[in-house]
Amino acid sequence: MNNLYAAILFGVGTLSLAATSASAAEIFDAPVATRQADEQGLQVAIFAGGCFWGVEAVFSHTRGVTSAVSGYHGGTAANAIYSRVSRGFTRHAEAVRIAYDPSVVRYDQLLQILFSVVADPTLVNRQGPDRGSHYRAAIVPMNAEQRAVAQSYIRQVGRSGEWSDPIAVRIESHRRFYEAERYHQDFALRNPDNGYIRRWDAPKVAALRARFPGLYRARYRTG
Structure with a gap:
């Protein structure tokens, strides 16, 4: 596991940039090599990074994100229900669709x-305590511009030398996104004392606040 990721996940209370390596800070803070076009109006992004409760919680606390919806991406409509996806055989990933103001x-x-707070980018088909292909880390570009930025960023992080293992985050072609069951939506907001949320997801939100203070907002964005 990367030292920066470990510090974020397990040492949130004492996390500081001074405690991380300079190269790690530079990699996560540096703009990607690909120039981003000027985007107009709200844009959509889809990310997978383990259990969607935590992914949704982190991005719901991110400034500029106007909605974050948990769901399933990569499989068919017939299997887009939790009881089937959770078995790991439907080709779906637990994912979150966000709308954001660029x-x-x-x-x-x-x-x-996504790389420095939500998920360990070197893990294959697992994050935290969860195992299975439905917990894979993935980026789903919605257009050619997002794909170019994602490819450039993955190359940039892969060349950083911060990980002994290769970057495992996948770029997947966009397919239909299926919203998850109602009880999964805003799960962290509605269940702050849930044992899983306290152990695995609340630290990620705290890491967002510590690592990206300019992008953190205390209010949880629902929708």
């Missing part, structure tokens, strides 16, 4: 949050 938060900044 004048407040850029797509590459969302990728930085």
